[in-house]
Structures are given as C-alpha cells and as structure tokens.
Amino acid sequence: MDKLKIVHNSKFFRKNGQEFCALQEANMSVADGKFVSIIGPSGCGKSTLFNIIAGLLKPSTGQVLLDGENIVGKSGSVGYMLQKDLLLPWRTILDNVILGLEIRGVSKKEARAHALPMLKRYGLKGFESHYPAELSGGMRQRAALLRTLLYDRDVILLDEPFGALDAQTRLFMQSWLLKIWSDFKKTILFVTHDIDEAIFLSDEIYVFSHRPGRIKAKVKVNLPRPRNEEALTQLTFSQLKQELLSMLKVEQEIK
Amino acid sequence: MYGNTEKIAVKQTTAAHLLKNDRAGESVLVEDESQKNRKIRVQVISGQILVGILIIGLWEWLTRLSVLDSYYWSSPGMILATGWKAATQGTLMTDLAYTSGATVIGFLCGTLIGSAIGLSFWWSSIYSKITEPYLIAFNAVPKLALAPVLVIMFGIGFNSKVILAFLMTVIVAAMAAYSGVKNVDKDLEKMLFSLGARKHHVFFKVVIPSSVPWMVSSLKINIALALAGTIVGEFISSKQGIGRMILYAGQVMDLNLVWVGVVVLSFLAIVMYLGTVGLEKWVLKNKNHE
Ligand SMILES: Nc1ncnc2c1ncn2[C@@H]1O[C@H](COP(=O)(O)OP(=O)(O)OP(=O)(O)O)[C@@H](O)[C@H]1O
Ligand SMILES: [Mg+2]
Numbered sequence: 001m002d003k004l005k006i007v008h009n010s011k012f013f014r015k016n017g018q019e020f021c022a023l024q025e026a027n028m029s030v031a032d033g034k035f036v037s038i039i040g041p042s043g044c045g046k047s048t049l050f051n052i053i054a055g056l057l058k059p060s061t062g063q064v065l066l067d068g069e070n071i072v073g074k075s076g077s078v079g080y081m082l083q084k085d086l087l088l089p090w091r092t093i094l095d096n097v098i099l100g101l102e103i104r105g106v107s108k109k110e111a112r113a114h115a116l117p118m119l120k121r122y123g124l125k126g127f128e129s130h131y132p133a134e135l136s137g138g139m140r141q142r143a144a145l146l147r148t149l150l151y152d153r154d155v156i157l158l159d160e161p162f163g164a165l166d167a168q169t170r171l172f173m174q175s176w177l178l179k180i181w182s183d184f185k186k187t188i189l190f191v192t193h194d195i196d197e198a199i200f201l202s203d204e205i206y207v208f209s210h211r212p213g214r215i216k217a218k219v220k221v222n223l224p225r226p227r228n229e230e231a232l233t234q235l236t237f238s239q240l241k242q243e244l245l246s247m248l249k250v251e252q253e254i255k
Numbered sequence: 256m257y258g259n260t261e262k263i264a265v266k267q268t269t270a271a272h273l274l275k276n277d278r279a280g281e282s283v284l285v286e287d288e289s290q291k292n293r294k295i296r297v298q299v300i301s302g303q304i305l306v307g308i309l310i311i312g313l314w315e316w317l318t319r320l321s322v323l324d325s326y327y328w329s330s331p332g333m334i335l336a337t338g339w340k341a342a343t344q345g346t347l348m349t350d351l352a353y354t355s356g357a358t359v360i361g362f363l364c365g366t367l368i369g370s371a372i373g374l375s376f377w378w379s380s381i382y383s384k385i386t387e388p389y390l391i392a393f394n395a396v397p398k399l400a401l402a403p404v405l406v407i408m409f410g411i412g413f414n415s416k417v418i419l420a421f422l423m424t425v426i427v428a429a430m431a432a433y434s435g436v437k438n439v440d441k442d443l444e445k446m447l448f449s450l451g452a453r454k455h456h457v458f459f460k461v462v463i464p465s466s467v468p469w470m471v472s473s474l475k476i477n478i479a480l481a482l483a484g485t486i487v488g489e490f491i492s493s494k495q496g497i498g499r500m501i502l503y504a505g506q507v508m509d510l511n512l513v514w515v516g517v518v519v520l521s522f523l524a525i526v527m528y529l530g531t532v533g534l535e536k537w538v539l540k541n542k543n544h545e
Contacts, residue, residue, distance in 0.1 A: 054449050055449075056448055056449060076449065080449040084442060086440075099447070100450040100451070103450050103460075147450075
C-alpha cells in the first residue's frame with residue numbers, strides 16, 4: 001500500500017474578491033521509503049500542497065491519506081521543514097533541535113541526551129551550545145532538518161531546504177541528506193527549483209505546471225544507488241535533465 | 256546579541272600567541288574589542304563624575320557670591336545640612352521608604368499585569384481588536400487628573416499611591432507586550448504547529464520569548480511614570496512620603512527642605528533607573544539561556 005496518497009487535492013484562495021486556484025486536482029501516490037521531488041515554476045502551489053499535507057491548511061477539495069487514514073487538517077502527522085530554517089534565535093542549537101520532543105512531553109534533559117549524539121554524528125559537533133545567529137547557512141539548515149528528523153514521523157516534507165545555499169555547500173548538503181535518508185529510512189517529499197538536485201536525489205519527480213498548479217508529469221529516475229557526484233555525468237542523467245528542462249521551458253513560454 | 260564573544264576572544268589570543276612564537280621580536284597587534292570598550296567606559300564615567308562636580312561646585316560658588324539668591328536657590332552645602340537634619344531628626348528616611356515602596360509595588364504590579372494583558376491578546380484576534388481602541392483611549396486619559404478621585408476612593412494612605420503608580424504603568428506595559436505579540440513571526444508559529452504543538456506550546460515557547468525584548472523596552476519609561484504617579488498622589492493628600500514633605504516645606508516657606516526633597520527624588524529616580532537597567536539585562540540574559 002502507498003505510504004502517502006494525495007487524492008483530488010485542490011485549493012482555492014479568494015483575494016480582493018477574486019477567486020483563484022492555487023492547486024488543481026493534485027493526485028500523488030508515494031510508496032514507503034521513497035525519495036520524491038516536486039519541481040515547478042514559482043507560485044505554482046508547491047508550498048500550498050505541503051501546507052495541506054502537514055495539516056496547516058485545509059484543501060478546498062480532496063483528501064490526504066497517510067497509511068490509508070485521512071489526515072486532512074491534522075497537524076503533526078508528518079515532519080515538515082518550511083522554506084526558512086526557522087530556528088528560535090533565543091535557543092541554542094541543541095535546544096532548537098529537541099523542540100519536537102519537548103512538545104511531545106519528553107523532559108528537556110532526556111531530549112538533550114537523545115539529541116546530542118545525533119548532532120555529533122551529523123556534522124554539528126561542537127556547535128550544540130551555539131546560537132543560530134553564529135552558524136553558517138548550511139549548518140542552520142542541518143539543524144532545522146535534524147529537528148524535523150527528531151520529531152520522528154515516517155514522512156518528511158522538505159520545502160526548498162537548500163535554496164539559499166551556494167553551489168558548493170549545496171552539493172555537500174545533498175550527499176549529507178542522502179546519508180540521513182538511508183540511515184533513517186524515511187519517506188521524503190522534496191521541493192526544489194534545481195533540476196540537477198531533483199534528479200540526483202530522487203526516485204521519482206513530479207513536475208508541476210504554472211498557475212493554476214497542476215501535476216503535469218511524473219518521471220522516474222533510474223539511476224542506481226548509492227549515488228555520488230559521478231551520477232551527475234552519466235548519460236541517463238543528462239537525458240533526464242533534457243526532458244525535464246523542455247517540460248519546464250514550455251511552462252515558461254505559457255507564462 | 257546572542258553572542259559568545261568570550262570563547263572567540265580566547266581563541267584569538269591563542270592564535271596570536273602562536274604567531275608571536277613564530278615571529279620573535281615582532282609585535283603582533285591583536286584587535287581586542289572588550290579592552291577598547293573598557294577604556295572608553297572608564298573615560299566616560301570619569302567625565303560624567305567631573306561634570307557633576309563642576310555643576311555642584313558652580314552652584315555653591317554662585318550662591319556664595321550672591322549671584323544666585325540662596326533664599327530661592329538654596330545651595331549644595333545648605334541642602335546637605337538640611338538633609339542630614341531631616342534624615343536624623345525628621346522623617347526623611349521613612350518618607351523615602353514610603354515613596355519608593357509605593358513606586359516599586361505599583362511598577363511591578365503594573366508591569367506584570369500589563370504584560371499579561373498584552374500577551375493575552377495573542378489568544379484571540381477578535382478579543383484583541385475589540386479591546387485595542389479602549390486601551391488606546393485609556394492611555395490617552397491623563398491619569399494624574401484622576402488622582403483626586405482615586406484618593407477619595409482608596410483613602411489618603413499607601414493604597415491610593417500604589418494604585419496611581421499602577422495606573423500610570425499598566426497601559427504602557429500592555430501596549431508594549433501587545434506590540435511584541437503582533438511582531439511574532441507567523442512562520443515560527445506555523446513551524447511549531449507542524450511539530451504537533453498546541454496553542455499553549457506556541458504561547459510559551461514562541462510568543463512569550465519573542466515578546467520579551469518589547470516588554471523589557473518599556474521598563475525604563477515605566478519606572479519614571481510610576482514615580483510621578485506616586486508623588487502626585489502624595490501631593491494630593493498624604494500623611495507620608497517625599498511628595499508630602501515637599502508640599503509641607505513649601506507651605507511653611509522652608510525652601511531648603513523643598514530642595515532636599517527634589518534632590519532626594521532625583522537620586523531615587525536614578526537608583527530606580529539603574530535598577531531597571533539591571534533588571535533588563537538580567538531578563539534578556541536569562542531568556543537567552545532559558
Ligand atoms: N494564504 C494565502 N492566501 C492567498 N493566496 C495564497 C495564500 N497562500 C498562497 N497563496 C498563493 O497561492 C499561490 C501558490 O503559492 P505557493 O506558496 O504554494 O507557491 P510555491 O510553488 O511554493 O512558490 P515558490 O516556489 O515561490 O515557493 C501563490 O500565487 C500565492 O500567492
Ligand atoms: Mg514555496
């Protein structure tokens with residue numbers, strides 16, 4: 001059975017008396033343990049879809065099924081990392097990371113003891129007691145991601161987590177993410193604007209069309225795992241990239 | 256603001272130390288912010304003391320030369336003598352305790368209750384929008400003009416002074432906390448909800464901490480307002496307090512004693528101001544290390 005199913009999801013907004021459709025009839029099915037990316041032009045409803053899956057927003061129509069159970073409007077059923085890192089500036093990195101555990105009722109001490117080895121293992125060693133403002137962009141993203149991970153849901157939504165990073169850091173973070181993904185066996189939904197990134201990371205890629213956001217295509221990535229930078233130069237990779245580029249290009253022209 | 260400057264400073268010194276060993280004989284310039292700041296601080300404080308001494312000296316000198324009429328202007332020497340007498344034989348000390356007690360109690364109640372009111376606006380936007388215009392209207396009312404009513408309502412004793420100090424501060428504190436609430440990052444709230452938080456989690460983990468700087472920013476204004484409230488209350492009618500002492504001294508034409516009152520109040524204001532600065536630092540520090 002599919003881990004996560006999105007059934008006929010649409011979302012309408014009314015702005016200044018005018019109705020418009022941010023998301024139209026989205027249907028997705030994501031198998032357990034897959035890495036699935038979503039690409040599409042800006043403003044096509046990717047974050048809206050994530051907000052719906054995370055239960056922060058109710059869809060105008062449709063259902064979201066997690067393990068067959070409808071989770072529309074139920075926040076906290078999936079892990080969600082929003083488009084910004086959103087670390088609390090008055091908390092240390094360690095205390096930021098344990099936020100989800102704390103909310104669940106785990107004592108601070110226990111949560112810290114649980115989180116500390118994770119920070120050490122995933123590249124934040126020595127920064128536990130620093131404040132977010134003292135960290136580089138990449139580190140902040142890592143902290144935000146670990147926070148989502150420690151919240152420990154099977155499905156994790158990542159909304160352009162590496163959008164603000166430079167190319168070098170980005171490559172490093174992608175490998176880091178793949179390592180985490182294989183260590184924790186999560187199902188990941190990943191929004192990005194970067195086609196290379198989408199291909200490099202994913203098992204499947206959904207392409208969204210320009211407003212009203214519709215799912216236009218679903219592409220499978222048949223690159224072997226584990227992947228490293230060499231994958232970026234393979235023929236399958238460039239063919240796929242070509243295909244996706246032309247799809248998005250059509251989008252630009254319609255726009 | 257959330258800096259860890261000490262650690263970094265330590266690292267720098269060791270780095271410079273290593274460099275020094277490499278290049279024996281050459282001098283290595285280490286930029287040391289804290290040392291620079293300390294030097295500037297010493298200069299500022301000694302400058303401030305010097306100016307104070309100059310003003311007092313000038314005052315004394317001009318009254319001795321009769322350029323200023325010492326009947327009206329008194330003089331530092333006479334103020335000191337009168338003050339000493341009032342403190343040892345009169346009621347200056349109990350008056351001081353009375354005034355500062357009413358001010359501090361009124362200030363604390365006003366700040367706490369005001370902040371609680373302001374923060375409570377986060378829970379419901381309908382409630383906050385209904386209340387806000389009344390808050391602004393009440394803030395515009397010259398509360399000191401209500402003093403006679405309050406004195407009649409709460410008696411000429413300690414309570415009416417505390418109430419006045421409280422009324423002077425409570426709205427300012429509420430508005431400051433409300434500004435803080437309005438400026439809470441909506442995305443932070445969203446992030447917390449995505450971690451399965453309920454409203455009370457968001458309130459305690461995000462809304463209060465991010466409003467603290469706003470609440471703290473009103474403390475310094477509020478302590479001065481509280482003192483003004485207390486003194487006006489004492490002017491209207493009271494058996495004790497520095498305000499009453501000044502009023503009484505004026506009525507019997509003892510201008511030296513009036514000056515004593517004014518000077519004591521100035522010192523009280525300064526001490527309380529420094530107290531709030533300390534409180535502010537303490538709160539912000541604890542917030543960072545909650
Ligand atoms: N609460 C809201 N009220 C009204 N309109 C909204 C709301 N949230 C989103 N929208 C609109 O819906 C559309 C889709 O927004 P969304 O944030 O989902 O886009 P996106 O695909 O994530 O874009 P980006 O790639 O720039 O992040 C946009 O036009 C946006 O203005
Ligand atoms: Mg978005």
